[in-house]
Every structure is written in structure tokens, then in C-alpha cells.
Amino acid sequence: MDRKDRQGRVLIPLLLLGLSLLFPGPGMAEEGPFVSVVRIEGIISAHTSEFMISAIHQAQREGAEALVIELDTPGGLDISMREILKEMLGSPTPIVVYVSPSGARAASAGVFITIAAHVAAMAPGTNIGAAHPVSMGGEKMDKEMSKKVVNDAAAYLRSISEQRGRNAKWAEEAVRRSVSATEKEALNLRIIDLVSPSLEDLLSKIDGRTVKTPKGTVTLHTKGMPVKRVEMGFRDKVLKVISDPTIAYIFLILGFYGLFFELSNPGSILPGIVGGIFLILAFFAFQSLPVNYAGLLLILFAMILFLAEVKVMSHGLLTTGGIISMILGSLMLVDSPTPSLRISRTVILVAVLVTTGFFVFVVTKGLHIQMKKPTTGREGLVGEIGVVRSRIDPEGQITVRGEIWMAFCEETLEAGEKVRVLEVVGLKVKVEKVG
Numbered sequence: 001m002d003r004k005d006r007q008g009r010v011l012i013p014l015l016l017l018g019l020s021l022l023f024p025g026p027g028m029a030e031e032g033p034f035v036s037v038v039r040i041e042g043i044i045s046a047h048t049s050e051f052m053i054s055a056i057h058q059a060q061r062e063g064a065e066a067l068v069i070e071l072d073t074p075g076g077l078d079i080s081m082r083e084i085l086k087e088m089l090g091s092p093t094p095i096v097v098y099v100s101p102s103g104a105r106a107a108s109a110g111v112f113i114t115i116a117a118h119v120a121a122m123a124p125g126t127n128i129g130a131a132h133p134v135s136m137g138g139e140k141m142d143k144e145m146s147k148k149v150v151n152d153a154a155a156y157l158r159s160i161s162e163q164r165g166r167n168a169k170w171a172e173e174a175v176r177r178s179v180s181a182t183e184k185e186a187l188n189l190r191i192i193d194l195v196s197p198s199l200e201d202l203l204s205k206i207d208g209r210t211v212k213t214p215k216g217t218v219t220l221h222t223k224g225m226p227v228k229r230v231e232m233g234f235r236d237k238v239l240k241v242i243s244d245p246t247i248a249y250i251f252l253i254l255g256f257y258g259l260f261f262e263l264s265n266p267g268s269i270l271p272g273i274v275g276g277i278f279l280i281l282a283f284f285a286f287q288s289l290p291v292n293y294a295g296l297l298l299i300l301f302a303m304i305l306f307l308a309e310v311k312v313m314s315h316g317l318l319t320t321g322g323i324i325s326m327i328l329g330s331l332m333l334v335d336s337p338t339p340s341l342r343i344s345r346t347v348i349l350v351a352v353l354v355t356t357g358f359f360v361f362v363v364t365k366g367l368h369i370q371m372k373k374p375t376t377g378r379e380g381l382v383g384e385i386g387v388v389r390s391r392i393d394p395e396g397q398i399t400v401r402g403e404i405w406m407a408f409c410e411e412t413l414e415a416g417e418k419v420r421v422l423e424v425v426g427l428k429v430k431v432e433k434v435g
Helices: 003-022 046-062 078-089 109-115 143-164 168-176 183-188 199-205 234-242 245-264 270-286 293-311 317-333 345-371
Strands: 035-041 067-072 095-099 105-107 119-122 127-129 180-182 210-213 216-219 227-230 385-388 395-400 403-408 418-425 428-433
Touching: 035 046, 046 067, 046 078, 046 227, 046 234, 067 105, 067 109, 067 199, 078 109, 078 143, 095 105, 095 109, 095 199, 105 109, 109 127, 109 143, 109 168, 119 183, 127 183, 143 168, 180 183, 234 245, 234 270, 245 270, 245 293, 245 345, 293 317, 293 345, 317 345, 385 403, 395 428
Parallel strands: 035 067, 035 227, 067 095, 095 119, 105 127, 403 428
Antiparallel strands: 127 180, 210 216, 385 395, 385 418, 395 403, 418 428
């Protein structure tokens, strides 16, 4: 290679590097203004709260013109909802809540989130309302406590409505009487600001609006603005799945089964590992659900009874107690007025039937084995047929099951005669002649 070739191989990369610095490509261009969009579906739980707060903070860090929350929720937990509202009310970035697509709803906690937005919008064919509060823990509230909780929620939503200039009277009725409204009714009642069929149309309609934020009055510039969607990461998707009450219940049952098989067959290892993982995931999910711990203890007690049935044969009494305890515990485990926060009755029925069938099978097999005649040891000789080896008068030898035994009998028996073993006495067997 001559000198010119070497110089060319060095200068060409340097020239390309200089050109890339002077004329940056698309990947190096400075990002312009955009609107951040996040979609929230399903119940408002602890993981939903964490994800929404993260999206709000991300929009603030990246300098988004606004954050649009596409909402479709049946409601959720009061404590998770309040965490979201604190961030929304204190956000310097304008937040737009858009109940969409058609057929979506903003119920219970969704009402609070929609009314707390700087701009509230709904798609055609959606509804809003029924803002009854749901508390953590699954505890039953007496009449006085229930009244206090409802009053607190009504005052909270009324305060937010007045701050955002919305219909405070309707908001209070949504909490106290669980009233609902369609998108057209919500617009006429001043619950929302506009109805829009699509996100693009929404961004066009809210362009030029002014909203009040903690940093002052902000004018929205959203028409034709690029949209940047905030998607759930793998961790958030996993947490969303396991936070479903029915999934958490299935994990709980599978976890108990894993530990049951491990304790029934020590050293299996794999059932214990899998069961432990499922139990940890179930208990993690229960942190964000209205769990009644009496129900959880009843299910735990049921598993203890099932395990005891394997160790101590009770002729089905322990299994019956375990089935009753499991049914009651499953029905009590997650107690909420919101259907989406309840365990599927079908799943409970299947779990109880499978568990019942399994342990009835175990108990039946156990009783069968107990009643079965022994086939080994001294007890297994009783009833066996043998042949006299040497004359018995009153003692002699017999051959039974390929073994030679000293035998005695109340009558004289000759070699070659068939005998039946009646009893094992020490190292001898008592026999009788086969007729």
C-alpha cells in the first residue's frame, strides 16, 4: 500500500466525521415540541398510580406541551387515586384527560381524575359517573364510618371541581348518589370541556386554550403537534397482570399447591420453589387490593387441613373442613363494591372443585390401602397356601411363598398335602389342612 492510499484511508473517515458534525442527521437533530400521550385502562391500583405519576414526571422533564391521558376505567382504590390527583393538581405541564375510545367510561376514581384535569374531554359513546369511594383493606364499614368516608370524598371532589371551574353540584351527587352522565350530558352540565371523536381532533380543538398551572397561566399549542406515546415497560405490564384480583387468587392457590406437594414429598425441590414464587407474587398483588385478611387466613387454614388429611387419616373429616374453609375464604378474600376488584366466581368454583376432587381421590386411595390385605412381612403370610415339606405331628416343615417355615397343626399332616397359614407365632406358623 503506497503513501497516498494510507492518507486516503485516514482522511476520508475524518472528513465524514466533520460533515456529520456540521450537518447532523435525523438521529442527531434537536427534538422539537411534542404532546405526550399515555393510555390508562382497567382498575386504578397501586401499579397504575405508579405508572401515571411516572408519565407525568417524564412529560415535565422532557418539556412536553401537554400530557394527554386516554382514560378507560371502572374505578379503583381511593388511596391510589389520591396519589395521582396530587401529581395532577401540582403539575406545571397541562394535563388533558380524554375518556376514549367509544364505549369507554370514567367511573368511580375515573371521575376524580377527569375532573382534576386542566382540560377534560370525552369521545362519543362514553360515560362518566358513579364516584363511590373504595378503600383499602377490605374492611366492613359501619353506617357512621361509611358516612364519614362518603362526606370526605364528596368534599374532595367538590373542591377539585370548583378549582377547575366545573359543576361542583353534579360532582357531589356523583359521590353521594352514584349518578352518571353520557358525554353530551356531561358537556351540557359543565362536567367536561368538549366532546371529540379522535385524538387529532382533540389536539386541534384545544389549541389556543389557556389553563392555570402552579407556574401560572399557560396557552396550549397543540394543533398538528407530534405525538409521543408513553408505553408501559415490561415491569409495569407484569405488575398490571398480577394485580388483577383473579390472577392474584390463582397465584395464591398454585403457591399453596406447590408447598403442599413439597411438604408431602420432601426433597422434590421444584414444587417448593415454584410454590414459593407464586405465593410471593400473590402477596405482592394483595398489597394493592382491598384484601380481607380473615379470608386469607381461612384459605391458609384450609391448606393446613388438607395437608393434615394426608398425614392423619380422618376418613374425610379434615378434607370436608378444608373445603368449607376454602369456599368461605375465597368468597371473603377480596371484598369490594367494584366488580372489577372482585375475584371471578367461576375461578373460585373451578379452584374449589379441583381441590375437592384431588383430595377426595387422595382420601379414597388412602382408605383403600388401609383396608387392603398386607402382601409383605409376617402379616402377609396369613391366608397363604403352602405345601407340607415333612410330616407334621404335631410339628414339621412347610414351604410357602418359596420359604421354609416350621409349622404346627392340631392334626397330623403328611408330606405333599396343601395347608393354609392361620397365624404366625414367633418363628413358627399355625396351619390347617386345605379341604
